[in-house]
Amino acid sequence: MTIGVWILGDQLSLNQSALMRSSNERNQTRAIMIESPSHVGKRPYHRQKVVLLWSAMRHFRDALRNRRWKCDYYSHAEDFESTLKNWVSDHSISELRVMEPNDRPFMMALSKIEIGCPIEVLPNNQFLWTTDEFREWASGRKRLVLEYFYREGRRKFDVLMDGPDPAGGVWNYDKQNREPPREDLEPPSPVWFEPDKMTQEVVERVELLNIPLFGESQPFRWGVTREHAQAVLEHFIKEGFSFFGPQEDAMRIGHPYMWHSLLSPYLNIGLIHPSEVLERVQKEYEKGGLELQSVEGFVRQILGWREYLRGVYHFVQEDYAESNYFQCDGTIPSFFWTGETKMRCLQ
Structure with missing residues (x-):
């Protein structure tokens, strides 16, 4: 039996719940971390945010390996689901553990993926209040x-x-x-x-x-x-x-x-x-x-x-995001991303 732990890019703590849940079973546990450009491309991220996430992930991978965790790292994954499915098959993963994502759409997507083994979602412990x-x-x-x-x-x-x-x-x-x-x-x-x-x-x-x-x-x-x-x-x-x-x-x-x-x-x-x-x-x-x-x-x-x-x-x-209490129907101006405006607070 091999236990899998999927570490998301914003869960880079040795004390995060999925790792803690598996700490006494380290010899039979494999971690996985995934960089997916296609996922990043779904939202208009700042380039430095992507650099921060991916570099921090790679450094965290090394920190895990230095502490005798087995950690597989995929830096050019097309998507999460197929990468996880192949990894589960290649390493005979019997169960995948992952800490609850903070992003609700991501949690919804996680609940629907089929990777060939059960998925246990652990409570997110990166905040003070649950x-x-x-x-x-x-x-x-x-x-x-x-x-x-x-x-x-x-x-x-x-x-x-x-x-x-x-x-x-x-x-x-x-x-x-x-x-x-x-x-x-x-x-x-x-x-x-x-x-x-x-x-x-x-x-x-x-x-x-x-x-x-x-x-x-x-x-x-x-x-x-x-x-x-x-x-x-x-x-x-x-x-x-x-x-x-x-x-x-x-x-x-x-x-x-x-x-x-x-x-x-x-x-x-x-x-x-x-x-x-x-x-x-x-x-x-x-x-x-x-x-x-x-x-x-x-x-x-x-x-x-x-x-x-x-x-x-x-x-x-x-459906809160669609509630539109103030009945706004305009699009967000491009200067929110470019900074090309006379408003000092957005330059």
């Missing part, structure tokens, strides 16, 4: 108010709490975190990473793809490993937190990143977990190294908005 927990919180409510959910999350996970009360006696410092941009402040430079050979190979491959992508693939400076993600977090704690809160909504020409952490891509593909981000920030706050005003604003993004939007996405009905 979808069932959010559904329990949301059911029966007339309005799904972010602030109420955020406060419940603070209590549930004991983040910035002083017993039953919020640290500092205030739940939300948003009113204090609306300063206009200040010319006398120089935002910190982001921490970037030079592409290694593997990443450069991915850059070159993406540049040759004949699919509808947008944006430039170079210069590519994003991190592609867990170590990179941890370095970005530490850089933010040391350099970005000082004015993050007051300046979190401020924008300045020539400063696209301002005081923001740039952690989102690493959280979204599993290289770092929201719980460790919150624990690290709270630890630094308790040492007296960070201002509560900025810490609360950051916690609200991770524990509030991020968890809330993911919960709502899985809570609403399947």
